[in-house]
Amino acid sequence: MLYFPYLCISIWVLGFPVRTSALNENVDVLVLLPQNSSYIFSISRVSPAIEYARQQLANGHFAGLNFNFQYVSSECGVDALFALVDRAPDERPDLIFGPVCEYAAAPVVRVASHWNIPVMSAGALAYGFINKNSEFSLLTRTAPSYMKMAETFAVMSQHFGWRSVLLIYHDDKEERNCYFTVEGVHVLLEDDHDISVFVMDSREPLTYVDELIKPMYEHEVVIMCTYADVVREIMLNAHRRRLTTSNRLFFNIELFNSSSYGDGSWRRGDRYDNEAKAAYAFLNTVTLLRSTKPEFENFSMEMRKSYQKMGVDVCEINMFMEGFHDALLLYALALDDAMKSGYTKKNGKEITQRMWNRTFEGIAGQVSMDANGDRNGDFSVISMTNHETGSHETVMSYFGTNGSLQINPDFDPKLFTVQGAPGPPSSQPTDQSSGGLGLSAVTGIIVGGLLGTALLMAFYFFRKNYRITIERRTQREQCDGKHRQLREDSIRSNFSAA
Numbered sequence: 001m002l003y004f005p006y007l008c009i010s011i012w013v014l015g016f017p018v019r020t021s022a023l024n025e026n027v028d029v030l031v032l033l034p035q036n037s038s039y040i041f042s043i044s045r046v047s048p049a050i051e052y053a054r055q056q057l058a059n060g061h062f063a064g065l066n067f068n069f070q071y072v073s074s075e076c077g078v079d080a081l082f083a084l085v086d087r088a089p090d091e092r093p094d095l096i097f098g099p100v101c102e103y104a105a106a107p108v109v110r111v112a113s114h115w116n117i118p119v120m121s122a123g124a125l126a127y128g129f130i131n132k133n134s135e136f137s138l139l140t141r142t143a144p145s146y147m148k149m150a151e152t153f154a155v156m157s158q159h160f161g162w163r164s165v166l167l168i169y170h171d172d173k174e175e176r177n178c179y180f181t182v183e184g185v186h187v188l189l190e191d192d193h194d195i196s197v198f199v200m201d202s203r204e205p206l207t208y209v210d211e212l213i214k215p216m217y218e219h220e221v222v223i224m225c226t227y228a229d230v231v232r233e234i235m236l237n238a239h240r241r242r243l244t245t246s247n248r249l250f251f252n253i254e255l256f257n258s259s260s261y262g263d264g265s266w267r268r269g270d271r272y273d274n275e276a277k278a279a280y281a282f283l284n285t286v287t288l289l290r291s292t293k294p295e296f297e298n299f300s301m302e303m304r305k306s307y308q309k310m311g312v313d314v315c316e317i318n319m320f321m322e323g324f325h326d327a328l329l330l331y332a333l334a335l336d337d338a339m340k341s342g343y344t345k346k347n348g349k350e351i352t353q354r355m356w357n358r359t360f361e362g363i364a365g366q367v368s369m370d371a372n373g374d375r376n377g378d379f380s381v382i383s384m385t386n387h388e389t390g391s392h393e394t395v396m397s398y399f400g401t402n403g404s405l406q407i408n409p410d411f412d413p414k415l416f417t418v419q420g421a422p423g424p425p426s427s428q429p430t431d432q433s434s435g436g437l438g439l440s441a442v443t444g445i446i447v448g449g450l451l452g453t454a455l456l457m458a459f460y461f462f463r464k465n466y467r468i469t470i471e472r473r474t475q476r477e478q479c480d481g482k483h484r485q486l487r488e489d490s491i492r493s494n495f496s497a498a
Helices: 003-015 043-057 079-085 102-114 146-160 177-189 210-217 228-240 273-280 294-310 319-340 348-355 439-465
Strands: 025-033 065-073 095-097 119-121 139-141 164-171 194-201 221-225 249-253 283-288 359-362 365-368 378-386 391-399 404-407
Touching: 025 043, 025 079, 025 319, 043 065, 043 294, 043 319, 065 079, 065 319, 079 102, 095 319, 102 119, 102 139, 119 319, 146 177, 146 283, 146 378, 146 391, 146 404, 164 177, 164 210, 177 194, 177 221, 194 210, 210 228, 221 228, 228 249, 228 273, 319 348, 319 359
Parallel strands: 025 065, 025 095, 095 119, 119 139, 164 194, 164 221, 221 249, 249 283
Antiparallel strands: 283 378, 359 365, 378 391, 391 404
16 A cells, blocks of 8 residues: 555656746747838848847746747748748748738738647738638737727727718728728728728829818818828818818827828928918827837837847837737747646647737736737827927827726817707797798698608718718729728738638
């Protein structure tokens, strides 16, 4: 009987792997990003952030993790897919970072999910990637998606009671950043708002400015996603037509610190600066909430030093650098959990599930991943607060983790409240003896009024149920009244069967 406890211990040791407190593993990471440094998510811009995260992990519990990064130029086409499928089965990576561009990411994520390889990206932000049940099942997005940004508009609209929205964007037919940005707003607002969409060809967007005036008259809120110079021209034109002084709100979306998005600046050093400053007093900008964490400032300084050594011109740290940095931290945490449960680095599905619905400390603050593997986002609404200097400040913030809207105490919420058109004056009782109207005349007026009311109600419900999409006739796309092409099929490629 004395040997029985020793026999049980021997069986336990032989039957289960022994886990140490520290990780000891080599992880092969394939990084699929553009080589061309003109992309704000190019290899030269993102790799220093990834290296910074690797150095952070090199101390303490994760010191035994050895990441082998292989950077492959993918641009925004099929190169990323070829770089993956050309690998022999024994050369497949344990983890994939990127791609960022939607059309490059879609086929890569499909193949990687089939091969049980986790994919982490600070891109692939389009609405079509939200379905993680099948072909995108192993995608984790470590930057806030366009849908997360759109939540800011949805919450503001509910809070301030907006009813009609005009969406304006340019379409470059390639990366289509603004196309997918507007998609998120449209998806969240379409059921409760009268929405119109105006599309500009990115090759000549300024030629459309005059055509925008008419639809502006018909909507309470105007939301723009286009180049900074085009935003300025639109605001100048709207201000000259006195549309900014009427009961109307103007918003500009700026996410990436990129020329593809208006940056909220009215200054150009030309003769229209003063007029633009007056127009921009009515423009609000939705952008990512800036971090004030000291660690982020240190990170920013180290990144700038790295870029100077490489000769890369970078003025500001963008969300792609931050997102890929945090992706490595998140993967290390998930791999640690999975291996403690007896899995290996090849169990991509198990590792991916441990990255979702998780909160951890990132380089810019707390990172919250939702249950669908998408990062929650915090966004700022910036408005001009000093009309003399033309300076802007944050007037309210949206926090994606709990869906709350925080309005600054010194900001007047009435500025974002659109008042409805004044109704007809209340009618006073009519003295028939002095009016000279007979019974038949009064009856005719009442019947006519009822018929007119019925026609007005019919027209209202017709407009409510059949929304108008405004598009350039010479550049018309095939779509229905709810702009349904802004959906998952917009990122499908010839490799959808992969």
